[in-house]
Amino acid sequence: MKDFEAKTSPKKKMDTESWFIECYRNNQGHPLRTLMHLYKGNYHKFVMAVICFFAKHACVWVLPIITANIINDVTAHNPDTFRNILFYSILEAGLILLNIPMNYLYTSYKSLATRYAETGLRKALIRKLQQLSISYHVETQSGRLQSKIMRDVEAVEGLSTQLFLSILNIALNIGVALVVTISKSRIVFIFFLLTTPVAAITMVTFRNIMKKRNTEFRKEMEETSARVMEMVELVPVTRAHALEDEEVSKMSGQLFAVAEKGYKLDLIQALFGSVGWAVFQIFQVICLAFTGYLAIGGKIQAGDITLYQSYFATVVNQVSSIVTLLPTIAKGIESVNSIGEVLLSEDIENNEGKEKLEQVTGTFDFEDVCFHYKNNEHNVLNHLNLHVKAGETIALVGESGAGKSTILNLVIGFHQAESGKVLIDGKDLSKIDLRTYRKHLAVVPQTSILFSGTIRDNITYGCENVSEEQLQNVIKAANLSDLIASLPKGLDTMVGEHGGKLSGGQRQRISIARALIRDPKVIVLDEATSALDSISEKLIQQALNNLTEGRTTFIVAHRLSTIRDADRIAVIADGHCTEYGTYDELMALKGEFYQLKQIQS
Numbered sequence: 001m002k003d004f005e006a007k008t009s010p011k012k013k014m015d016t017e018s019w020f021i022e023c024y025r026n027n028q029g030h031p032l033r034t035l036m037h038l039y040k041g042n043y044h045k046f047v048m049a050v051i052c053f054f055a056k057h058a059c060v061w062v063l064p065i066i067t068a069n070i071i072n073d074v075t076a077h078n079p080d081t082f083r084n085i086l087f088y089s090i091l092e093a094g095l096i097l098l099n100i101p102m103n104y105l106y107t108s109y110k111s112l113a114t115r116y117a118e119t120g121l122r123k124a125l126i127r128k129l130q131q132l133s134i135s136y137h138v139e140t141q142s143g144r145l146q147s148k149i150m151r152d153v154e155a156v157e158g159l160s161t162q163l164f165l166s167i168l169n170i171a172l173n174i175g176v177a178l179v180v181t182i183s184k185s186r187i188v189f190i191f192f193l194l195t196t197p198v199a200a201i202t203m204v205t206f207r208n209i210m211k212k213r214n215t216e217f218r219k220e221m222e223e224t225s226a227r228v229m230e231m232v233e234l235v236p237v238t239r240a241h242a243l244e245d246e247e248v249s250k251m252s253g254q255l256f257a258v259a260e261k262g263y264k265l266d267l268i269q270a271l272f273g274s275v276g277w278a279v280f281q282i283f284q285v286i287c288l289a290f291t292g293y294l295a296i297g298g299k300i301q302a303g304d305i306t307l308y309q310s311y312f313a314t315v316v317n318q319v320s321s322i323v324t325l326l327p328t329i330a331k332g333i334e335s336v337n338s339i340g341e342v343l344l345s346e347d348i349e350n351n352e353g354k355e356k357l358e359q360v361t362g363t364f365d366f367e368d369v370c371f372h373y374k375n376n377e378h379n380v381l382n383h384l385n386l387h388v389k390a391g392e393t394i395a396l397v398g399e400s401g402a403g404k405s406t407i408l409n410l411v412i413g414f415h416q417a418e419s420g421k422v423l424i425d426g427k428d429l430s431k432i433d434l435r436t437y438r439k440h441l442a443v444v445p446q447t448s449i450l451f452s453g454t455i456r457d458n459i460t461y462g463c464e465n466v467s468e469e470q471l472q473n474v475i476k477a478a479n480l481s482d483l484i485a486s487l488p489k490g491l492d493t494m495v496g497e498h499g500g501k502l503s504g505g506q507r508q509r510i511s512i513a514r515a516l517i518r519d520p521k522v523i524v525l526d527e528a529t530s531a532l533d534s535i536s537e538k539l540i541q542q543a544l545n546n547l548t549e550g551r552t553t554f555i556v557a558h559r560l561s562t563i564r565d566a567d568r569i570a571v572i573a574d575g576h577c578t579e580y581g582t583y584d585e586l587m588a589l590k591g592e593f594y595q596l597k598q599i600q601s
């Protein structure tokens with residue numbers, strides 16, 4: 001791994017990610033220039049790849065010349081024919097054997113250069129995704145980002161290979177054929193120039209018609225596969241409603257539609273495939289007739305007929321390949337731009353040069369805070385004022401959409417106040433390096449986010465050097481001891497994708513353990529709304545009590561028991577705090593909280 005990085009590194013002063021972002025910034029709007037820049041420091045690998053390509057391909061270019069020379073020698077009764085045949089055979093055999101190491105070296109140089117750019121781009125994208133603001137992630141579909149990292153980068157790699165190597169390969173093939181031809185016969189060269197474009201365009205036209213039909217067929221197949229997936233997922237519903245026959249007849253219609261498209265595709269391929277082949281062969285025959293005629297007239301030697309036949313086929317095939325490559329090139333250019341959209345996005349969390357927090361006590365002040373989301377003019381928070389003492393648990397209550405989660409996001413630093421200030425220990429959160437502040441913060445989200453791995457991995461996520469004793473204490477405090485003891489592999493049990501092998505309550509307790517192990521000063525807790533049975537609720541409540549003890553805790557509370565235990569309750573309505581006090585104080589007030597409580601009861 002290190003070895004690969006060393007071989008492929010651009011050896012720039014900055015790190016790979018910044019280097020790629022610079023490439024994009026300096027060449028904004030010029031995809032091809034950007035592409036060239038991405039390979040800076042690796043050009044010599046492409047040069048070496050070209051040299052190796054030349055050497056590996058030499059046997060193919062030389063064979064027609066050798067064949068022509070041998071025929072010429074035989075027909076001219078040259079006394080040295082035997083010696084020449086021996087020499088040519090050894091030469092060609094040597095060139096053929098040279099193909100093996102040269103192909104290896106060619107692939108190695110090409111791959112080192114292109115794979116480096118591919119990996120570097122992916123790494124730059126991944127780092128950028130980690131820097132982009134939470135609003136950016138909320139607004140951008142994760143599928144689109146994934147596609148940029150995987151498919152767009154692959155398309156860029158495809159573009160590089162096509163531009164640097166396939167085009168070069170084609171140019172070399174055509175170049176060698178034309179140079180040899182012009183050096184031997186001008187008239188054949190002119191014949192090539194006149195006939196090649198016609199032959200290539202005719203072949204490509206037929207190929208494109210077939211490709212269009214192929215795409216239509218592929219789309220129909222994709223549609224069928226999506227419908228089959230949907231049908232399989234729906235089986236329980238279908239069975240429950242006795243709709244099996246309807247489903248079978250619906251699917252059978254789709255299957256026959258695919259069969260019909262497939263049949264038409266076969267016919268079109270049979271027709272246009274043979275027409276394309278015939279056009280190519282007819283041009284070959286024309287070339288044969290033309291060069292044969294020249295040979296009769298003594299303008300070229302008889303053996304050269306085979307040479308021109310072979311080169312003519314090469315030139316026509318290579319010219320038509322250029323046209324075939326165009327869509328891949330267009331797709332690659334589009335992907336260079338698509339990656340740029342992410343790499344150049346300015347919507348990032350900026351922590352550079354800001355004050356680093358070493359210690360956190362946990363006092364919070366919201367001073368006249370206003371906030372609205374980018375895509376929504378309406379102020380979600382409207383002159384919010386709130387004071388939270390260190391170590392206090394504050395429950396945020398209010399109607400759905402009142403802005404409770406938004407307050408939590410401001411505490412985490414995901415969003416910044418538009419006007420007013422959010423202060424931590426008297427310091428403005430917008431002037432603090434949030435990465436240092438978050439080392440003292442733990443978040444337990446409403447839906448516990450677990451990743452596929454063991455329970456141990458999920459609890460110790462991001463924490464190094466956790467002792468077994470610490471881990472056991474946390475497990476106990478999070479009420480996980482019984483669960484872990486009941487599992488054959490204990491802490492090393494795999495939780496499945498997104499923790500799918502565990503219940504909602506168990507996932508939440510693992511989230512609490514993950515928060516506990518960080519020993520944070522501030523806790524942000526968006527309580528799960530899902531109905532839990534009373535045993536689960538009790539287990540979680542105990543775990544929460546252990547978690548919040550002695551730490552400043554913001555809870556969006558849904559359970560009555562949590563509200564009861566909180567030090568203070570803040571009622572949020574119209575974007576600000578309308579009531580604030582202990583449970584008993586607010587109940588006695590008989591205001592909004594009292595009303596909410598009555599509705600819930």
Ligand SMILES: Nc1ncnc2c1ncn2[C@@H]1O[C@H](COP(=O)(O)OP(=O)(O)OP(=O)(O)O)[C@@H](O)[C@H]1O
Pocket residue numbers: 138373374375376380398399400401402403404405406407
């Ligand atoms: N990313 C977003 N973009 C635009 N508007 C948003 C966004 N997130 C939330 N809102 C809006 O902001 C308002 C407050 O939302 P918030 O999630 O803070 O409410 P809440 O009190 O936590 O609600 P709930 O109890 O239902 O979770 C709502 O009107 C919501 O539609």
